[in-house]
Amino acid sequence: MKNKFAFPTGILFDFDGVVVDSFQSHFNAWNQAHIELFSTKIKEFPNEKLSGKSPHIIAQYFCDKAGYSEKGLDFFQLKAKYLHTSTIPPFLLPGVVEIQDFLSENKIPHGISSNATRLFVKNSIQQLNLGFTTFFGLEDYKYPKPHPEAYITLAKHLKIPKENYMNTWVFEDSITGTKSALDAGMIPIGILTMNSEKQMLEAGSQIVFSTLLEAYKYLKNLEL
The missing domain is CATH 3.40.50.1000 (HAD superfamily/HAD-like)
Structure with missing residues (x-):
């Protein structure tokens, strides 16, 4: 070159x-938070739409999809808890x-x-x-x-x-x-x-x- x-x-x-x-690290944390908050797993992560975006935007996207638009901050904070306590790098x-x-x-x-x-x-x-x-x-x-x-x-x-x-x-x-x-x-x-x-x-x-x-x-x- x-x-x-x-x-x-x-x-x-x-x-x-x-x-x-870090895709798997983030996805696992989003999924754990989604199960705890909404009792369902995340089916897929739309990389093209959300790649590089702020986690606040990502959290709001999934809350809107789940029909709980008012839960954006709660979902973000719960995902962060799972992410920050993970011992798998x-x-x-x-x-x-x-x-x-x-x-x-x-x-x-x-x-x-x-x-x-x-x-x-x-x-x-x-x-x-x-x-x-x-x-x-x-x-x-x-x-x-x-x-x-x-x-x-x-x-x-x-x-x-x-x-x-x-x-x-x-x-x-x-x-x-x-x-x-x-x-x-x-x-x-x-x-x-x-x-x-x-x-x-x-x-x-x-x-x-x-x-x-x-x-x-x-x-x-x-x-x-």
């Missing part, structure tokens, strides 16, 4: 679908350790900004023994993705100057998160966990990789 970028001044990561495959995706070690060694500002809860991200990082020390979750912004606040909040914390946003990479697997990165004035880099290359490029990704492992190899070939 021919290099088309200068070395980034900062790298920001989404969490679900980029660092970890999500599945670590390829290249995460390599790229995080590389960025740390080269003192490149980096961190995680997720629409998942902060506690889920924190627990997962600890369970998987990852090296990320800077991470933000749903509670840390007024407006979750697709609003740009999530990535702007992280960039400010990492002390990335606004004039460097145009050379700040954002690894995202969802259309929702890609819009957040674009609207923050950053460079969205697609990870093909959920969507096709065509879908991610059409959404605004400037380049795509199958996993962070391929992205890591690409970065190593760029001049620092």
Whole structure:
């Protein structure tokens, strides 16, 4: 793959679908909460409709489907309880350790900004023994993705100057998160966990990789 970028001044990561495959973790928690609250299992999770969305939006979707629109907050909180008490970590995706070690060694500002809860991200990082020390979750912004606040909040914390946003990479697997990165004035880099290359490029990704492992190899070939 021919290099088309200068070395980034900062790298920001989404969490679900980029660092970890957490679908089963989230689905199990949603399902447990659904059984407790509505006495039925969730039949399916519409990824295309809900991928990357705030868990508040996901909770409201299932409550509307169940005929209990007023239960959105209760459902969200119950799902969070099941998610946060799980001792089974999500599945670590390829290249995460390599790229995080590389960025740390080269003192490149980096961190995680997720629409998942902060506690889920924190627990997962600890369970998987990852090296990320800077991470933000749903509670840390007024407006979750697709609003740009999530990535702007992280960039400010990492002390990335606004004039460097145009050379700040954002690894995202969802259309929702890609819009957040674009609207923050950053460079969205697609990870093909959920969507096709065509879908991610059409959404605004400037380049795509199958996993962070391929992205890591690409970065190593760029001049620092």
